[in-house]
Amino acid sequence: MHHENVLTAVGQTPLVRINRVFSKPGVTILAKLEARNPGGSIKDRVALAMVEAAERQGLLGPDKIIIEATSGNTGVGLAMVCAVKGYKLRLLMPETASAERKMIMQAYGAEIQLTPGHLSTDGAIEETYRLAREHPETYVLMDQFNNPASVAAHYDGTGREIWEQTEGKVTHVVATLGTSGTVMGIAKRMRACNPAIQVIALEPRPGHALQGLKNMQASYPPGIYDKKVPDRIVRVEDDESFEMCRRLAREEGLLVGMSSGAAMVGAIKVAQELEEGLVVVLFPDSGERYLSTPLFARRPQAGLHLHDRRTGQPVYLESAPRPLGLYTMAPPLDAIHIMDDPEPWRRMVHLDVLARQLRARGVDAQAVAGVADLDDRALAAARAEGVSREALSEARLKHFAWQAEALGCRALGFFPASKAVPRLLEIAEKLLSKGAAYEKLRSVYFDVLRFPEYGQLSHTDLEKLSLGKTVDLADYVKENPKDFTLLKRVSLQDLKHGDLIPTSWGNVRPSWFLQLAAVALEALPRLSVFLAGQAHSFPHLENFRAIWRLGAGVEPLAWVTLQSPAGTLDPALLPAIPPRALRLWLLSAAPSKSLQLSAHNLEMWTANWNRIQQAAAVLVELAAQPAQSAQPAPAVKTLCDELTRSFQHTMDEACSLHRHWPTLLRGCRRILSQASTLTPGDAAALWQTLCAHDDILGLLDHSRLPLPASAWPAEVAALVAEREAARRAKDYPAADRLREALQAAGCRVEDTPHGPRIYKE
Numbered sequence: 001m002h003h004e005n006v007l008t009a010v011g012q013t014p015l016v017r018i019n020r021v022f023s024k025p026g027v028t029i030l031a032k033l034e035a036r037n038p039g040g041s042i043k044d045r046v047a048l049a050m051v052e053a054a055e056r057q058g059l060l061g062p063d064k065i066i067i068e069a070t071s072g073n074t075g076v077g078l079a080m081v082c083a084v085k086g087y088k089l090r091l092l093m094p095e096t097a098s099a100e101r102k103m104i105m106q107a108y109g110a111e112i113q114l115t116p117g118h119l120s121t122d123g124a125i126e127e128t129y130r131l132a133r134e135h136p137e138t139y140v141l142m143d144q145f146n147n148p149a150s151v152a153a154h155y156d157g158t159g160r161e162i163w164e165q166t167e168g169k170v171t172h173v174v175a176t177l178g179t180s181g182t183v184m185g186i187a188k189r190m191r192a193c194n195p196a197i198q199v200i201a202l203e204p205r206p207g208h209a210l211q212g213l214k215n216m217q218a219s220y221p222p223g224i225y226d227k228k229v230p231d232r233i234v235r236v237e238d239d240e241s242f243e244m245c246r247r248l249a250r251e252e253g254l255l256v257g258m259s260s261g262a263a264m265v266g267a268i269k270v271a272q273e274l275e276e277g278l279v280v281v282l283f284p285d286s287g288e289r290y291l292s293t294p295l296f297a298r299r300p301q302a303g304l305h306l307h308d309r310r311t312g313q314p315v316y317l318e319s320a321p322r323p324l325g326l327y328t329m330a331p332p333l334d335a336i337h338i339m340d341d342p343e344p345w346r347r348m349v350h351l352d353v354l355a356r357q358l359r360a361r362g363v364d365a366q367a368v369a370g371v372a373d374l375d376d377r378a379l380a381a382a383r384a385e386g387v388s389r390e391a392l393s394e395a396r397l398k399h400f401a402w403q404a405e406a407l408g409c410r411a412l413g414f415f416p417a418s419k420a421v422p423r424l425l426e427i428a429e430k431l432l433s434k435g436a437a438y439e440k441l442r443s444v445y446f447d448v449l450r451f452p453e454y455g456q457l458s459h460t461d462l463e464k465l466s467l468g469k470t471v472d473l474a475d476y477v478k479e480n481p482k483d484f485t486l487l488k489r490v491s492l493q494d495l496k497h498g499d500l501i502p503t504s505w506g507n508v509r510p511s512w513f514l515q516l517a518a519v520a521l522e523a524l525p526r527l528s529v530f531l532a533g534q535a536h537s538f539p540h541l542e543n544f545r546a547i548w549r550l551g552a553g554v555e556p557l558a559w560v561t562l563q564s565p566a567g568t569l570d571p572a573l574l575p576a577i578p579p580r581a582l583r584l585w586l587l588s589a590a591p592s593k594s595l596q597l598s599a600h601n602l603e604m605w606t607a608n609w610n611r612i613q614q615a616a617a618v619l620v621e622l623a624a625q626p627a628q629s630a631q632p633a634p635a636v637k638t639l640c641d642e643l644t645r646s647f648q649h650t651m652d653e654a655c656s657l658h659r660h661w662p663t664l665l666r667g668c669r670r671i672l673s674q675a676s677t678l679t680p681g682d683a684a685a686l687w688q689t690l691c692a693h694d695d696i697l698g699l700l701d702h703s704r705l706p707l708p709a710s711a712w713p714a715e716v717a718a719l720v721a722e723r724e725a726a727r728r729a730k731d732y733p734a735a736d737r738l739r740e741a742l743q744a745a746g747c748r749v750e751d752t753p754h755g756p757r758i759y760k761e
Contacts, residue, residue, distance in 0.1 A: 005084050006038045010048050011157045013037060015165050015280065020251040021244070022268050026276035029267050031254065032162065035286035039080040040073075040104075042158070042284040046181055047077030049153035050142045051085065059140050065090050067132055067139040069124035072101035073212060073285055074144055074179070079108030090139070092124040092131075098211065099292040122219050144179050146223035154185025162186065162280050163193045171277040174267040176202045176259045177233075178212045180225035182282060187229045201230035202266035205641045209238045210258050211293075212284070217634040234269055235637070236262045242295055245287060249296070255287035258295060304357060306529060306654050309541075309559040310457050314654075317528070320557055323364035325524030326351050327556070328531040329516055330369035330414055333396045334381040338403060338582065339571035344369070346595055347531050347562055348404065348412055349586045350655065354529070355411035356696045357651050365528075370519035371397065371416040375512045379499055389499050393418060406579035407586075408698030415523035417515035421501060424510050424518035427551035428486050436550045441477050442489040442506035448482050451546045457559060458538040484543050485511040513540070517547040521554070530556040535564045560591075560654075567597035577602065580701045581609035587697075590658040608665055612699060615668035616690060617706050617757065618675045622683030624708030632685035636678070640689040643667050647693045657697075664693075675754065706750070706757035716747050720756055723749070 003009045013036045018029040034042035054060050065088040068078055075091040082089040089110040093102075096117035105112060115123040125145065132141035144150045162170055173190060175182045180201075187199040204213045216225065227233070245261035248254045256264075260283035267281035287296060305314040317324060328347045335341040351367045358365035372378065373393035382392040393416055400414050417424070428444055431437035436450040448454045448462070455462050462482060478485075487508040490500045500507040510518070520527050527548065532541060541559060548554050574582075585605040589595045632640070646663035650656045671678070671686060678686075694700045712720065723738035742749050743761065750757040 007048055007081060007084055009038045010044045011037070012161060015162075016254070018252060018264075018267075018281075021247055021264065022271060024271060024274075027271045027274045027279065028277075029271055029279045029281060030166070031260075031264070031281050031283050032158070033254070034282060034284050035256065037077075039077045040286055040289070041076060042182060042282065043073035043077040044080065045077075045153040045157050046144055046150045046179075047074060047081045047142075049149040049157075050144060050147050051078070051081045051087070053147070053149040053152075054140055054142070060087060063138075064088070064140045065138055066142060067092070067128055068142040068144065069093070069121065069128040070144075072097045072105075072289070074142075075105045075110065075112075076101060076108070078142065079105045079110040082110070083108045092128045094120055094124055096120075096211075098289055100289045104289075120219065125220060144181065144222075145220070147181075148224065150179060150181030151185040151188070151224050154182050155189045156185075158182065158282070159186040159189025159193075163189065166278060166280065168194065169278050170197055170280050172198045172200060172270055172274075172279040173282075174200045174202065174263055174270055174279060175282040176210075176213050176236075176263050176266075176284070177216065177225075178259070180222050182284075183230055184224055184226065186282075187231075198231040199229075200232045200234055200266060200270055202236050202262055203233050204236055204238070204241075204262065206638060210236075210241055210262055211290075212257075212259050213262060217637075233631070234266050235641075236265050240265050245290075245295055249287065254283070256283045257285040257287050257290050259284045260287075302652070304361070304652050304655075306558040306560050308557070309561055315529075315558040317358060317365075317558075318361060318363055320528060321526065323366060323525045324358060324528040325520070325526045326355055326365060326367040326529045326531070327520045327524060327527060328367075328369050329536075330371045330400060332375070333371070333373055333378040333392060336396075336399065337571045337574060338407075339569050339574050342569070342586065342595065342597060343533050343535075343562075343565050345403075345407070346565070346586045347533060348409060349407060349583055350562065350591075351529075351531050352404075352409040352412045352698065353587065353657070353696060354655055356698065357655070359411065360696060365411075366524055367412045368415050368519070368523045369400075369412060370516040370523070371400070371414050372512050372515045373397075373416040373418050374421075374499075374510055374515055375417075379494070379497070383493075383497065389497070390418070407583045408580060410698070413523075415519050417510065417519050420515070420518040420522040421510075423522045424514050425501070425503065427514065427518055427521075427547060428510075431486065431547070431551050434550060436546075437486055438479065439505050440479065442508065443477070443485060444487040444505060444508070445478050445483045446486055446543070446546060447480065448484070448546065449480065451550060453549075454542055454546055455538075457541050457545055460538050460542070484513060484539060486514045486547075487511070513543040513547060517544050517551070520548075521552055527554050527556050529558045529560060531560045531562070533564055534561050537561065562591050563589075563594045565597050566594035569597040569599065569602065573599060573602060577606055578609065578701060578704070580613075580699050581606040584609045584612075584699050587657050588661065590656065591654070593658075608661070609699065611665060611668045611672070613701065613704060615671040616687070616700050618671055618678075618754070619683045619687040619690065620705050620708055621754070621757065622675070622678055622680055623687045624710050625680045625683075629679070630681045630684065632682045633679070636682040636685055639667055639670065640685055643689055643693065647696075651696070704759065706759055707747075709758075712758055713745075716742065716745055716758060719745065720749065720758065724756065727751075 013032055013034050015030040015032050022029055037044040067090045069092045078089055091110050092113045094117045095114040115127050132139045173186055183201045190197040190199055204210045204215050206215045241262035244264045248256055263281050267279050271279050301316040303316055303318040305316045308315045328351050331341050331344040338345050348369050355365045355367035379389055382389045397414055437444055437446050487510055490507045490509055494500050585602055588605050646660050650660040719738055719742050723735050726734040739749055746761050748759040748761050
């Protein structure tokens with residue numbers, strides 16, 4: 001078999017099964033490889049159809065020049081067709097189009113005119129229409145955006161092939177939106193073959209960087225486009241599309257272009273919803289046309305990273321060895337209330353957010369707060385309360401866990417030093433055996449001179465260190481005042497209460513440093529991130545590093561500190577503050593800034609939390625109402641995109657959530673101010689976005705959100721209806737009695753401009 005010319009080879013592109021990028025029993029994804037067309041893309045079909053349609057209409061002749069606006073692939077297809085048929089061709093495209101496409105078109109003999117890149121494809125369209133309008137005697141406009149031949153090419157060709165190649169078994173077809181001819185033509189063919197087949201269109205966000213794709217709200221919608229034709233329109237993002245291109249090359253051996261990556265992302269989203277089905281996804285072109293773009297260039301590391309205090313360099317956690325261990329220190333046992341010492345709670349909440357985000361991205365991460373329940377403060381608190389150290393430790397651990405749960409710290413656990421005694425003794429013995437520690441008068445000390453890097457983490461010059469300011473040197477018998485304690489001999493009080501650890505060196509108790517260093521090694525699979533306060537810079541971090549390096553041969557990948565709080569707060573304020581509002585306050589300041597411990601600051605962030613909670617309440621109510629359309633309005637889609645981009649960017653940038661709060665609070669203000677105009681579809685999209693982010697942030701108190709009307713018990717719904725009737729009749733005593741009846745039924749009613757809200761008590 002042979003072809004009369006290259007044009008008869010257009011079409012009949014193969015279907016290839018996707019095996020590694022996506023796999024689910026009962027669901028198959030087949031990719032239609034349009035790069036196998038002779039011109040290298042799906043646009044060969046359109047180019048040939050449009051030129052042949054112009055020929056049938058008698059529009060072409062030797063003095064005519066075909067003109068078209070193109071982002072590349074249509075231009076290549078037209079250049080190939082015109083080369084075979086002998087027509088002159090002038091192509092207009094944004095200057096941002098890839099170099100490969102420009103070179104290919106010129107190789108076919110086409111004339112190229114570039115338009116400003118910031119105007120995207122719209123700029124090329126505007127100039128093309130101007131030339132065709134002002135010089136009709138010279139130019140024949142192909143106008144793929146309004147040309148019915150563009151739709152016909154996919155109705156007669158692509159759609160028919162999909163039906164025939166799958167033997168009618170196709171259940172879903174997924175394609176990206178550009179000029180929209182692909183989606184329009186295939187959808188109409190599928191309707192003709194089997195109306196049950198769903199056609200899903202994929203649309204990028206406004207301001208996207210996916211060459212050849214269009215957001216229909218942000219650019220001129222093609223005349224051939226009808227948003228009602230596809231069954232669904234799914235949003236795809238730049239980054240996930242680019243990464244999918246790279247995955248398809250690495251895992252499937254398919255070197256495809258940007259729009260193919262976007263198509264595959266959408267196909268997977270659709271396939272994940274199915275129990276069974278055959279999904280066909282269109283891959284419009286090859287990745288060879290994007291080699292001059294950053295798409296396949298070796299990229300610097302990206303993703304969630306923290307700034308390592310030791311090196312000053314970012315540490316990318318998603319590519320770090322797994323599982324990840326995240327560590328910080330819990331409050332001392334004598335700090336009962338959060339307001340007694342908010343600093344450790346600020347660290348723990350930050351660590352919880354970090355762990356949640358890593359887990360959401362598929363990274364196995366464990367977060368632990370070490371509890372020093374063997375130190376002087378723990379023993380003093382136990383003796384002051386007249387209980388054993390063990391009893392106090394058990395009670396405080398339960399109390400810490402209760403407080404952490406109230407604050408939403410679901411990814412954080414507590415681990416006491418008393419459960420790591422064998423490990424801390426093992427570390428001490430190893431340090432002694434290496435000559436890094438010594439015993440003197442039944443106490444064991446770390447010899448800092450044995451660790452030449454001591455002081456580097458905090459940039460402290462030991463030669464200039466002033467001694468005796470924080471401790472009474474007469475209380476110690478160390479060989480060097482700069483050395484620090486690992487194990488100290490017990491006091492008579494310790495002996496009396498039995499608070500001791502018998503060792504070959506005598507009865508001892510571990511120092512705060514050795515306790516918490518041992519907990520990290522005992523409780524975590526790996527020490528990846530250590531989060532401390534700025535006040536711990538020296539000597540705390542140096543002591544931990546010395547113990548871990550010489551005693552266990554490990555060191556955190558990232559040493560991170562939060563600035564110490566400033567001011568004081570009355571613990572009596574705590575009962576009036578909702579716990580999740582307290583969580584927002586603890587997350588409010590930049591890591592390099594002090595958390596302001598003032599009543600004014602706490603009240604301000606409590607008000608901010610109330611705004612977020614109120615916006616959530618509005619969305620819960622609206623989303624539960626019957627909807628005529630599940631699709632949100634374009635402005636709502638844009639708001640969802642803004643919130644998501646802000647959140648993802650701030651999380652990637654060292655969890656700098658302080659940069660996200662203005663965007664979130666502006667969004668909540670918009671929700672509250674526009675509540676009367678939001679549709680259930682709008683509310684559902686916003687609620688889904690808010691919930692996705694809150695799964696990481698943990699700010700919403702779902703127990704304080706209203707019950708949607710659809711979830712009201714029949715008895716409650718009847719009481720609410722009766723009370724509303726009483727209020728309309730201005731029978732306020734009856735309304736008050738019905739309020740009490742609702743309370744007796746376990747519900748609290750709140751009257752709002754939008755109607756009554758019901759809360760479960």
